[in-house]
Amino acid sequence: MLIIGIAGGTGCGKTTVVNKILHELPEGEVGIISQDSYYKDTTHLSFNERVKINFDHPTSIDFDLLINHLAKLKAGQSIHQPVYSFVKHNRTGDTIFTHPRKVMIVEGILILTNPKLRDMFDIKIFVHADSDERLIRRLKRDIAERGRDLNEVLTRYQNTLKPMHNQFIEPTKEFADIIIPNNKHNTVAIDIVKTIITDRL
Ligand SMILES: Nc1ncnc2c1ncn2[C@@H]1O[C@H](COP(=O)(O)OP(=O)(O)O)[C@@H](O)[C@H]1O
Numbered sequence: 100m101l102i103i104g105i106a107g108g109t110g111c112g113k114t115t116v117v118n119k120i121l122h123e124l125p126e127g128e129v130g131i132i133s134q135d136s137y138y139k140d141t142t143h144l145s146f147n148e149r150v151k152i153n154f155d156h157p158t159s160i161d162f163d164l165l166i167n168h169l170a171k172l173k174a175g176q177s178i179h180q181p182v183y184s185f186v187k188h189n190r191t192g193d194t195i196f197t198h199p200r201k202v203m204i205v206e207g208i209l210i211l212t213n214p215k216l217r218d219m220f221d222i223k224i225f226v227h228a229d230s231d232e233r234l235i236r237r238l239k240r241d242i243a244e245r246g247r248d249l250n251e252v253l254t255r256y257q258n259t260l261k262p263m264h265n266q267f268i269e270p271t272k273e274f275a276d277i278i279i280p281n282n283k284h285n286t287v288a289i290d291i292v293k294t295i296i297t298d299r300l
Pocket residue numbers: 107108109110111112113114115116236237240281282283284285
């Protein structure tokens with residue numbers, strides 16, 4: 100199994116890049132693990148308490164479960180990947196039965212911050228987009244898909260996203276084997292990643 104970690108700040112285009120890689124490789128050979136599925140379970144908290152959580156800090160992620168699940172997949176076992184709701188700020192209680200594949204992609208803003216998880220990746224990729232580009236994309240996406248309004252996204256960006264990005268996410272760029280510039284759609288980079296994956300399989 101080839102395990103690929105894809106990191107980068109919110110809105111840089113990780114999910115988009117992953118979908119393009121998925122599209123380029125034979126069906127059934129690639130599986131996806133999203134870091135977002137591993138936000139800590141917060142069922143014991145009220146909605147108002149959950150809204151106050153810093154979702155851009157490494158402590159918000161259940162890395163033990165994520166590492167445990169990835170190790171199981173590597174050992175050939177299937178897992179029940181939690182499903183996360185950005186609207187509820189919590190796991191839904193549902194799971195996706197995820198089978199081991201030849202290529203497993205793990206994507207998320209904080210996946211390169213954890214040394215144990217980082218060591219499990221055969222290839223580490225960091226997707227880069229400028230902060231203004233990421234903010235614009237995040238605004239559009241969160242309003243359209245995640246039930247947010249303009250004020251909420253901007254306030255969270257200033258108070259949490261920007262400082263957390265600078266403190267935790269941007270520094271993990273140094274661990275990357277490949278940095279994909281993604282201010283614009285980058286088909287050349289996707290082709291290169293596809294070639295590297297195909298060569299390693
Ligand atoms: N290179 C790009 N150019 C323009 N828009 C993009 C690009 N990559 C992604 N997007 C858009 O930006 C938004 C955030 O992208 P997404 O892949 O969800 O980012 P991430 O998973 O890193 O948060 C989506 O609406 C997506 O369609």
